[in-house]
Amino acid sequence: MQYKGTANFRHDHPEKIGVLVTNLGTPDAPTSSALRRYLGEFLWDPRVVEVPRPLWWLILHGIILRIRPSRSAKAYASVWQPEGSPLLTHTASQAEGIRKRLQAKYGNNIVVGFAMRYGNPSVSKVLDEMQAQGVRQLLVLPLYPQYSASTSASTFDAIAHDFTRRRWIPDLRFVSHYPDYPPYIEAMANHIQAHWNEHGRNEKLVLSYHGVPLKYLKKGDPYHCECHKTSRLLAEQLGLAKEEYMTTFQSRFGREEWLQPYTDETLKSLPAKGVKSIDVFCPGFSSDCLETVEEIDEENREYFMEAGGEGFSYIPALNATPGHISALTQLIEDNLQGWTVPTNEPEELAARFRLAEDQKQAQYPGRDL
Numbered sequence: 171m172q173y174k175g176t177a178n179f180r181h182d183h184p185e186k187i188g189v190l191v192t193n194l195g196t197p198d199a200p201t202s203s204a205l206r207r208y209l210g211e212f213l214w215d216p217r218v219v220e221v222p223r224p225l226w227w228l229i230l231h232g233i234i235l236r237i238r239p240s241r242s243a244k245a246y247a248s249v250w251q252p253e254g255s256p257l258l259t260h261t262a263s264q265a266e267g268i269r270k271r272l273q274a275k276y277g278n279n280i281v282v283g284f285a286m287r288y289g290n291p292s293v294s295k296v297l298d299e300m301q302a303q304g305v306r307q308l309l310v311l312p313l314y315p316q317y318s319a320s321t322s323a324s325t326f327d328a329i330a331h332d333f334t335r336r337r338w339i340p341d342l343r344f345v346s347h348y349p350d351y352p353p354y355i356e357a358m359a360n361h362i363q364a365h366w367n368e369h370g371r372n373e374k375l376v377l378s379y380h381g382v383p384l385k386y387l388k389k390g391d392p393y394h395c396e397c398h399k400t401s402r403l404l405a406e407q408l409g410l411a412k413e414e415y416m417t418t419f420q421s422r423f424g425r426e427e428w429l430q431p432y433t434d435e436t437l438k439s440l441p442a443k444g445v446k447s448i449d450v451f452c453p454g455f456s457s458d459c460l461e462t463v464e465e466i467d468e469e470n471r472e473y474f475m476e477a478g479g480e481g482f483s484y485i486p487a488l489n490a491t492p493g494h495i496s497a498l499t500q501l502i503e504d505n506l507q508g509w510t511v512p513t514n515e516p517e518e519l520a521a522r523f524r525l526a527e528d529q530k531q532a533q534y535p536g537r538d539l
């Protein structure tokens with residue numbers, strides 16, 4: 171273990187470690203007005219839509235925000251739960267699961283919260299609460315396993331922007347991706363295998379990821395490669411041959427070309443190629459949300475069955491399953507290495523103090539530091 175100076179050892183200065191789990195965000199309600207607010211914030215982010223601002227302002231306000239909110243509100247209404255949007259409720263349960271695991275081990279000196287990049291609860295509100303609780307070291311974990319500027323970097327922008335209004339910013343660590351993290355790969359493989367054991371296995375496993383415009387890949391975004399890496403490792407873990415799985419990209423927006431092959435076109439074409447039954451899993455979505463429940467399990471299921479498919483099984487996201495919570499907790503603990511969890515236990519304080527003194531004496535013999 172390493173120690174960062176003596177501040178952690180002081181009784182009178184209760185510093186804490188904060189773990190902030192984030193996800194994309196979702197509207198507050200499945201209504202046109204809530205969607206206009208949510209989409210207005212989301213689609214104005216230059217990390218998401220890389221079109222020159224004046225032109226994009228005209229398109230966004232002149233066309234998109236007049237048409238899309240009511241259309242999207244209907245889609246959201248079809249997945250809305252009594253407790254709210256699936257993305258929000260799953261993310262809240264994930265943070266709760268992580269909090270229980272970490273606090274069982276480290277006590278209340280670790281504070282766990284969750285925030286949304288767009289909408290509520292906002293990054294700034296949750297960071298205010300963490301600051302009020304004495305968080306001086308902050309680990310941010312966006313629940314995006316594959317890095318993309320439109321998601322991971324955009325979350326970093328939100329944190330950095332929040333810090334511009336703080337006098338005393340905390341130490342910061344940011345998990346920008348984890349596409350090949352073995353506990354994440356194993357959690358998915360176990361989850362898929364458990365689904366197969368219970369429901370049987372179809373002919374092919376389709377791994378569908380959210381798409382991004384093709385030009386982001388050409389500009390150097392590693393997202394496309396990271397998706398393929400996750401698929402390869404997951405297939406290896408499941409012992410699948412190349413022809414037993416494929417990687418596709420869903421959720422296109424606008425008219426330009428996005429990453430291919432497209433999930434919808436692929437599913438429409440598979441039955442004619444002799445693939446009559448498929449399982450679909452979305453490794454990039456930590457939580458079920460509009461894009462999985464409505465777009466995959468409703469819309470794309472229909473495309474496949476109407477094209478002559480005979481069996482379609484959507485495998486739910488990892489959500490707050492114990493395997494996912496363990497993998498995420500492990501990822502957090504790996505990234506907290508070297509940050510001493512503060513403690514007010516007198517014996518632990520004394521032990522740390524003695525160890526720090528011994529280390530100083532070994533490094534600078536005879537000096538009073």
Ligand SMILES: C=CC1=C(C)c2cc3[nH]c(cc4nc(cc5[nH]c(cc1n2)c(C)c5CCC(=O)O)C(CCC(=O)O)=C4C)c(C)c3C=C
Pocket residue numbers: 194195196197213218219238242255257314318320321380381382383393421423454455458459460461
């Ligand atoms: C306009 C461009 C978009 C890019 C680029 C984009 C990238 C991207 N998105 C996710 C994850 C999610 N996206 C979700 C919804 C959603 N995405 C876009 C557009 C882009 N996404 C829109 C307009 C919407 C809203 C829904 C709609 O109106 O169709 C969601 C679901 C949110 C929910 O509330 O359930 C997720 C999750 C990733 C991972 C990604 C890049 C890698």
Ligand SMILES: [Fe+2]
Pocket residue numbers: 380421
């Ligand atoms: Fe999206």
Ligand SMILES: [Fe+2]
Pocket residue numbers: 421460461465
């Ligand atoms: Fe969609």
